[in-house]
Amino acid sequence: MPGRYRKISPLQAPTKPYIALGLEGSANKLGAGIIKHDKDGKTLVLSNIRHTYITPPGEGFLPRDTAQHHREWALTVIRDAIKKAEVSMHDLDCICYTKGPGMGAPLQSVALVARTLSLLYNKPLIGVNHCVGHIEMGRQITGAQNPVVLYVSGGNTQVIAYSRQCYRIFGETLDIAVGNCLDRFARVINLSNDPSPGYNIEKEAKKGNRLVPLPYATKGMDVSLSGILSAIEAYTLDKKFCADSLPNGTVSDEDIITPADLCFSLQETVFSMLVEITERAMAHIGSKEVLIVGGVGCNERLQEMMGIMAQERGGQVFATDERFCIDNGIMIAQAGLLSYRMGHETPFHESTCTQRFRTDEVHVAWRI
């Protein structure tokens, strides 16, 4: 092993301002964002535009329709981002796009847009791992130094910690992602998908107070969620289940289960599991910081529970709001630009995308 580098960041201070465009479309959100790394080391978010493909209640988003949505909106969203940032396409240093993981068809349509722009304006392309994008943006916004990261979204549920130029996955879901679990339940009880099913579950859960028993499946630092989804779905067929929610403010003394109770129970159980595995990872590594990223990360109950846990351990929790939690273009720009400044580029013939792309496959060159 060569001599250890003392705390010198491998990332050189910028000798000129860098500007990058980030394009994200791995799921039902299409995002474009422009970021600037200034000479004095400051990072500026110049614009962060997002358009979400919203399906009717009870329906999820299908890859083909989502890809079509992205194709229809790509130019508008990018144009808006450029306009808002008050830059021109020629000012950009590079174009970053999501290489994966995500849904195939939406990824492809966004990668196509990125390639076209790259050829039109003769700009280098940077393929970015979606998960690393979330982590880097979270670190940038919150200023967390070396946190344990809980990445929770519709497609991913991972507990991650940084070690030796790699974001290592310490724990993760063994089946479905937590966002997927919440969204699918929202569909079962016909909650609206606008602005997002998870947000409506959170709103509904605030009205609930009865905790129904659900499976609790943590395995070491991993969790399993599919059984919980089946169990909570089964409650909607229970005789005690009363689909019509009560008029506001009234509390029934009858023995019934309301959708609000189910949302409450689902959140309490699932989030307890997530906080538990995060705590285990923190104890294992000896870290005192937690960073929550990903779409589910803007759930305030999850943030609250994580906060209590961190406090008990004498630590601190970092979280961002929906602008940066939910998929966005700016995080792709941030991670892409860091990688670009380390001299990395994605050659045109390799500018593909992939549905499977693990967080720990990325070489994090820009950190010590």
Added chain:
Amino acid sequence: MSLKPSTSRTLLENSTLVSQGAEAKVYKAYLHQASVSGTDDDGGPVPVLLKYRFQKQYRHPSLDTSLTRSRIAGEARALIKCLRSGVNVPGIRMVDAASGVLAIEWIEGKSLRHLFPGGAEDDDVSEDIAESADEEDEEEDLLTGFYVSRDLLMTKVGNEIAKMHLADVIHGDLTTSNMMLRQGSKDLVLIDFGLAYMSTLVEDKAVDLYVLERAFSSTHPDSEPLFSSVLEAYRVKMGKQWTAIGKRLDDVRLRGRKRSMVG
């Protein structure tokens, strides 16, 4: 769940905190032996280890209570099953599932992690390479205090795990920190059954072994030959069951955490 004025509470109050993990606080306390023909020697105070699963404030209280209760009971159940099958594990002294307290035999000795190169430091991020070469001599000294050669020790590890698996107990967290060498004897003791469960499945046993293999390679660099002697002893003890487990272990190695996931 607040502790009622009970035996476990009095015990906790008169004990010293040893360490705190993610799950529980560990205390050392003393029990006064009643004049029953116990396993321990005379009537002096006997040290016990208290594992207190304290209340997690972030969890809904009723969820927390039921979880704590089932986990304490589960741990005690696994220990008893091991004890009955002759696996070297700490004996149970008291179970108070309602207050989340488990008292087990205090084992005087050293954890294996501290007896091997690279493991002497405190908790480190996995796969952190320590300067193993320098510690070689010191480590030999550590081991000689216990009059056990390294190979014999590995054989013991394999043996104990095999006995446990033959009893269909899966440890769930096999690491070198969870194995102790008892002072004054050559017994290897498996500890911390907090994640243990019962299973007859080949898959679970293979994963249990894989967890240990990863723990070996991440905390003790250059330990492949060590782990292979563990496996050898395990193979001998398991007899016919080994064929299926060994095959599955090869599968699990390919899978590991490297498996690619959609989404």
